[in-house]
Amino acid sequence: MSSGEKLDPLPDTFILQPPVFHPVVPYVTTIFGGLRAGKMVMLQGVVPRNAHRFQVDFQCGCTLYPRPDIAIHFNPRFHTTKPHVICNTLHHGHWQVEARWPNVALQRGDSFLILFLFENEQMKVSVNGQHFLHYRYRLPLSRVDTLGIFGDILVKAVGFLNINPFVEGGSEYPVGHPFLPKSPQLEVPCSRALPRGLWPGQVIIVRGLVLPEPKDFTLSLRDKAAHVPVTLRASFADRTLAWISPWGRKTLISAPFLFYPQRFFEVLLLCQEGGLKLALNGQGIGTTSLDQPTLERLRELRISGSVQLYCVHH
Structure with missing residues (x-):
């Protein structure tokens, strides 16, 4: 790439929000x-002991006046005789018929992890890993561009995620893992043990931020003898993504190079019979072949390069 060549703008579908x-x-x-x-919003926090109510609004704009339409209004209420949750839609300044769910899955004083999973026709909500409600859209989901959180709630973290790109037509909730700020355990290079190796269905998730002047990013899987049968390497000098064999042979991955300076990224490796499937920023982009005995012998995940890490899960 010449020094004067301009990069194409990163498509919206690939942007992972910090x-x-x-x-x-x-x-x-x-x-x-x-x-x-296919998008998911994760909300982690605590309900104060004296909470009356709070709301999470998925809005069509962020103006103060006129008030924007609210496609999805999620509103737990704790101060009534029978605590409940209201979902509704605000259109042209008027609330529509509210939908009500009794037996609130949230309790005053408790921590929570709420997942909002957006499907073609409806939003599904889980609380602490259990399905709680679903709400059919009354306004087009494509109009939503703003998140608002109001009321009696202590928010620890908000995350914007893509669901598992390998599950075609699946309607189950992806596993939600709470976000944690950068900590000493996530310093780069980062090493994580794989006590039982890798098995079909296991997913490795790495989320982070590319540094301003990156050189490379490497994710490797090693066995007990420190052999490295699997290496994924992103090179910023020539903007290539490749699998590196144990003998140093490079196999380029034919896909857009989606690592950008000061942009967030998400790498997923799905273990299946016969090898690993790779997804980057929610898009499945490649596979590498490995037999099951080799996968089972892998004992270490190592990440290095020009990145800050927010999450490493396996």
Whole structure:
């Protein structure tokens, strides 16, 4: 690439929005690229012991006046005789018929992890890993571009995620893992033990931020003898993504190079019979072949390069 060549803008579908830690409520933020089926918003926090109510609004804009339409209004209420959750839609300044769910899955004083999973026709909500409700859209999901959080709630983290790109037509909730700020355990290079190796169905998730002047990014899997049968390497000098064999042979991955300076990224490796499938920023982009005995012998995940890490899960 010549020094004067300009990069194509990164498509909205590839943008992963940075997580937000301990925002001050009321909190309003833009949803990068808007909402679409297949996105998920994760909310981690605590319900204060004296909470009356709080709301999470997926808005069509962020103006103060006129008030924007609210495609999805999620509103737990604790101060009534029978605590409940209201979902509704605000259109042209008028609330529509509310939908009500009794037996609130949230309790005053408790921590929670709420997942909002957006499908083609409806939003599904889980609380602490259990399905709680679903709400059919009354306004087009494509109009939503703003998240608002208001009321009696202590928010620890907000995350914007893509669901598992390997599950075609699946409607189950992806596993949600709470975000944590960068800590000593996530310093780069980062090493994580794989006590039982890798088995079909296991997913490795790495989320982070590319540094301003990156050189490379490497994810490797090693066995007990420190052999490295699997290496994924991104080179920023020639903007290539490749599998590196144990003998140093490079196999280029024929896919757009989606690592950008000061942009967030998500790498997923899905273990299946016969090898590993790779996804980057929610898009499945390649595979590498490995037999099951080799996968089972892998005992270490190592990450290095020009990145900050927010999450490493396996």
